[in-house]
Amino acid sequence: MSFQPGDHLWKKGGRFSGKLYDHHVIYKAKDANGHVIIENSFRAGGVVQKILSDAKLQPYELYERPCDAESCLARAEAALSERRKYSLLFYNCETFANDCLHGSGGSFQVRRATGHVALLSSVSSAAATSAAVGLVTTRHVVVHIPEKGMFGLWALLGFTRPEVKTVLVSHPLGIAAASGAACGCCIWSCFAIFGRDPRKHRRRPGH
Structure with missing residues (x-):
């Protein structure tokens, strides 16, 4: 089974064998170019939309499936135009993904x-x-x-x-x-x- 629109995905971070942090994204859809995801990116400094190939998507796992996928995607797309800056403690990739699913953020990684x-x-x-x-x-x-x-x-x-x-x-x-x-x-x-x-x-x- 493939991922569904609105799914909250996660993978181990790339540096230090993935032991320091995890990365979280919202899966949007699959199109002719690949898999469209929305993420709060540290490098970009905010929420961006990206297209991943099958190989780039392969490390991701399902973290949580939303009860209301349409609302989740609406929040994710609205965040694209808000231009809210990335914050490691208060608005990181996990906080963004949880905010899209539930309407309120929070990061298990930060609490841990x-x-x-x-x-x-x-x-x-x-x-x-x-x-x-x-x-x-x-x-x-x-x-x-x-x-x-x-x-x-x-x-x-x-x-x-x-x-x-x-x-x-x-x-x-x-x-x-x-x-x-x-x-x-x-x-x-x-x-x-x-x-x-x-x-x-x-x-x-x-x-």
Whole structure:
């Protein structure tokens, strides 16, 4: 089955083996020259219409099929004349595609990246604090040791004398910071594993 007009398509970005970002477009139609798509392009600085060959379209997968394809395409074509500038955070290719389908934008990629940055900042701060203060510290304590003299008689009679000694103890702030960093790493791992976009199915529609 081929893509239908209004379909929201996605593919892995071209740079760094597609690990940094995904690209989203709206499929418009197929004509004699190829496949017509509308996208919000970083290079063009805004929404543009392009024609892709079968080979250029091949990497794309179906992200979401609109309930109302006509409204989706109407929003996409209206965006062509609005000349709204591309914004990585607020109006990227995914935001544009979601806006066409639902009438309101939003980018899962931006939310996910923001979550990674927040967790990285939290873990780094906790780790830096733990490294700065250390896990242990020293403390001066007074101990009483048996008094020497008179061939041990004073000790037998219970006489003692105070003596200050330096001992190692756990640092409360360092331990708390290290625990926070470890906990943050666990949360970050869970976020990376389970926080993936559920709509990204690596298959062609109808397969």
